[in-house]
Amino acid sequence: MEPPSSITWLVGVILLALLLEGVKSQDCQLISENDMDAEEEPCENFHQHVCGNWYASSMHRNLGAHDMRSKWVSSLKLQLIRHLESESESSSSSSSSSSSQLATFYRSCLSSGQSVRSYTDALARSGANFPVLTNTTGPFDWILANAALRTYGAQGLWRLLVKENWQLADQRIFYILPPTFDFLGQNDEMNEFLYQRYLKLLLMEMGLRVRRAAVLAQKLVEFEKSLQGLLPNDVDKTLVLRKPQSLKELELQFPGLELKRYFETILQGVDWEPSTLLLVVDLDYLQALQRFLTRNTTDPLTLSTWLLLQLPTHFELRLHDDDKLSSQRDHCLERMRKLMPGPLGRLQMQLVLGKSYQDVYDTNIQQIALLFRDLKQQFELMLNETEVFEDDLATRNLARDKLRAMRLLTPRLQDPMGSSPLSTPPLGENFDENLMQLSLNQAKLAFRQVFGEPVTSVPSDPLAVNAYYRLKLNRIELPLGLMATPLVQLPSCTKETDIRAKLSAGLGYILAHEIQHAFDYDGINYDASGQLANNQWPARAIIRFGLRAQCYLGDRYSNATLTINDNIADSEGLRLALDTYRRRNSTQDLRTFFVAFAQNWCGLASSAAGLGQHSGHAERVNNVLGNLPEFGDTFQCKATSRMNPADKCRIW
Numbered sequence: 001m002e003p004p005s006s007i008t009w010l011v012g013v014i015l016l017a018l019l020l021e022g023v024k025s026q027d028c029q030l031i032s033e034n035d036m037d038a039e040e041e042p043c044e045n046f047h048q049h050v051c052g053n054w055y056a057s058s059m060h061r062n063l064g065a066h067d068m069r070s071k072w073v074s075s076l077k078l079q080l081i082r083h084l085e086s087e088s089e090s091s092s093s094s095s096s097s098s099s100s101q102l103a104t105f106y107r108s109c110l111s112s113g114q115s116v117r118s119y120t121d122a123l124a125r126s127g128a129n130f131p132v133l134t135n136t137t138g139p140f141d142w143i144l145a146n147a148a149l150r151t152y153g154a155q156g157l158w159r160l161l162v163k164e165n166w167q168l169a170d171q172r173i174f175y176i177l178p179p180t181f182d183f184l185g186q187n188d189e190m191n192e193f194l195y196q197r198y199l200k201l202l203l204m205e206m207g208l209r210v211r212r213a214a215v216l217a218q219k220l221v222e223f224e225k226s227l228q229g230l231l232p233n234d235v236d237k238t239l240v241l242r243k244p245q246s247l248k249e250l251e252l253q254f255p256g257l258e259l260k261r262y263f264e265t266i267l268q269g270v271d272w273e274p275s276t277l278l279l280v281v282d283l284d285y286l287q288a289l290q291r292f293l294t295r296n297t298t299d300p301l302t303l304s305t306w307l308l309l310q311l312p313t314h315f316e317l318r319l320h321d322d323d324k325l326s327s328q329r330d331h332c333l334e335r336m337r338k339l340m341p342g343p344l345g346r347l348q349m350q351l352v353l354g355k356s357y358q359d360v361y362d363t364n365i366q367q368i369a370l371l372f373r374d375l376k377q378q379f380e381l382m383l384n385e386t387e388v389f390e391d392d393l394a395t396r397n398l399a400r401d402k403l404r405a406m407r408l409l410t411p412r413l414q415d416p417m418g419s420s421p422l423s424t425p426p427l428g429e430n431f432d433e434n435l436m437q438l439s440l441n442q443a444k445l446a447f448r449q450v451f452g453e454p455v456t457s458v459p460s461d462p463l464a465v466n467a468y469y470r471l472k473l474n475r476i477e478l479p480l481g482l483m484a485t486p487l488v489q490l491p492s493c494t495k496e497t498d499i500r501a502k503l504s505a506g507l508g509y510i511l512a513h514e515i516q517h518a519f520d521y522d523g524i525n526y527d528a529s530g531q532l533a534n535n536q537w538p539a540r541a542i543i544r545f546g547l548r549a550q551c552y553l554g555d556r557y558s559n560a561t562l563t564i565n566d567n568i569a570d571s572e573g574l575r576l577a578l579d580t581y582r583r584r585n586s587t588q589d590l591r592t593f594f595v596a597f598a599q600n601w602c603g604l605a606s607s608a609a610g611l612g613q614h615s616g617h618a619e620r621v622n623n624v625l626g627n628l629p630e631f632g633d634t635f636q637c638k639a640t641s642r643m644n645p646a647d648k649c650r651i652w
């Protein structure tokens, strides 16, 4: 390890220690007041009123913080970095405990030089015979090369995914889809130029002379463009919803692709039965690919070298060499998040919860289960009373059954897969080898899921903080990262009521939001077991629902048709969280509840992610609160004020 980087680490550690100390000693009330901008009228722009002074320091911004939730994630990252770097300082690195394995991986990521040879050697071991490596013109076996890539998690001529069977959600099957062409991009000259330069660099690292590398790199990009040309022009990136087919059927349909041999190669060491293997494939792409490969217009050198370079590219070899230290740290953590989620998650909860973390965690889970139960009970009451189902007992019962059947899945701290990816050879100082070792194990674990037990636990992503409602399973899933945020680990408050308000307006609201997705425009088409059940509701109920939901298409909502389901879940969810909170305790403080809710959305939605189904944070928060009469009452908003519109939306 080089001295300069240890000094930087040490400085980082001290800074972090100071920072974390500072946060701990503050009371929750104080933190909220800090973010507020009292100059801004609560009845005109509540988001600005409570978040006007919110900001993320450059240390947090360097780790991706742009709003409250991403700041929670960056705080978790800082805590992990601090720990891993102090482990690295002190570790004798001989122990193979999972904590020191994490530190070893992290250290190898930050300090080890990478080499293209590690990757080309690994692929050469597949026996595919790459002309560029051997300087011979013997036959090149692209099936083997394509399969070897996938054993390391990389894409080759296609992408092989393990996903739920869209027809039968608790079954996992394989999907074969076109590559994503992330580096090439879509008709972007700048991208192509950079990508070609990158490929040339890799070829030179492999020992090719500059001119030869340049010529070959150009051919590789041309090859990849013709591969991309096999896709229809309007590439719909969503998964193809086709009936799953058996391997045998597909083998007959695509003899040129030798799918059976492909699967035999990637499934070595997995107990599997070819007759039970089910696949959803992009038939159009595979047809085009088969024609393309039998046309004999691509010389074997280009095809083989293109496949060969997919491995170092997948692992982003040398792409991050010039990054600042903070980006490198972030990059290393993201790698661990993907490749070692279980051990990283356990370490994180240990750091957040302290020594007896397992007990505290179990208590947290119990509290969340109680909250979920209360929310469901409250919503059932609303379903019992709503006019949407007036004189329509059958549909009311359908809705109630669906609500009662809804489950909440929380992550387990212990690895349910039993064989942790770390049980095989301990990691060493070579980052390339570590990456490939972990990727091999991870791919194998994923393949086993296709033939093994149904998946019952949530993937334990330690840095994800978004909850999901899964329509086809009628269940809500909480990722592990959420469990480590102040939503669950409430900061210390001197007033008990503050904690209650914060819990209800934070996690309570999030659960309520997800519950509402079971009853939004998409949700009402699925039944209690998650089956698509069109027309389960009679026209009368749908019309009554639609008449109320229409309000969410009003002027206050930008891009309303795109965001309607989330606008429904937002407002109806906060209504549910508020009613549940009020029912639990009659002497509540609504002001704290509203501030706590809004402050979880301080900052700006990131420009890239913001284009999805969510509208911007300020619009979101202000519109949601504007729909609750209790908000206007609490802050005594005039009828003319922006936060107290006449057209309040409410379905249930």
Ligand SMILES: *[C@@H]1O[C@H](CO)[C@@H](O)[C@H](O)[C@H]1NC(C)=O
Pocket (backbone or CB within 6 Å): 135
């Ligand atoms: C590769 O083969 C060519 C022609 O067969 C020869 O000219 C060249 O020197 C060889 N290169 C290496 C590195 O062996």
Ligand SMILES: *[C@@H]1O[C@H](CO)[C@@H](O)[C@H](O)[C@H]1NC(C)=O
Pocket (backbone or CB within 6 Å): 294, 295, 296
């Ligand atoms: C492709 O080349 C191989 C051997 O070089 C040959 O056997 C095959 O018939 C060719 N295919 C086509 C479609 O030309």
Ligand SMILES: *[C@@H]1O[C@H](CO)[C@@H](O)[C@H](O)[C@H]1NC(C)=O
Pocket (backbone or CB within 6 Å): 377, 378, 380, 381, 384
């Ligand atoms: C809703 O109505 C049903 C049927 O009348 C009743 O059994 C159930 O207890 C009610 N739920 C709540 C939460 O009041």
Ligand SMILES: *[C@@H]1O[C@H](CO)[C@@H](O)[C@H](O)[C@H]1NC(C)=O
Pocket (backbone or CB within 6 Å): 558, 559, 611, 615, 616
């Ligand atoms: C509406 O959607 C378009 C495209 O999805 C986006 O460019 C635009 O910024 C959105 N407008 C608002 C106000 O969110």
Ligand SMILES: *[C@@H]1O[C@H](CO)[C@@H](O)[C@H](O)[C@H]1NC(C)=O
Pocket (backbone or CB within 6 Å): 496, 497, 584, 585, 586, 587
């Ligand atoms: C409601 O909150 C008050 C104030 O914290 C507390 O004294 C009371 O016990 C709570 N009531 C219930 C039913 O939880």
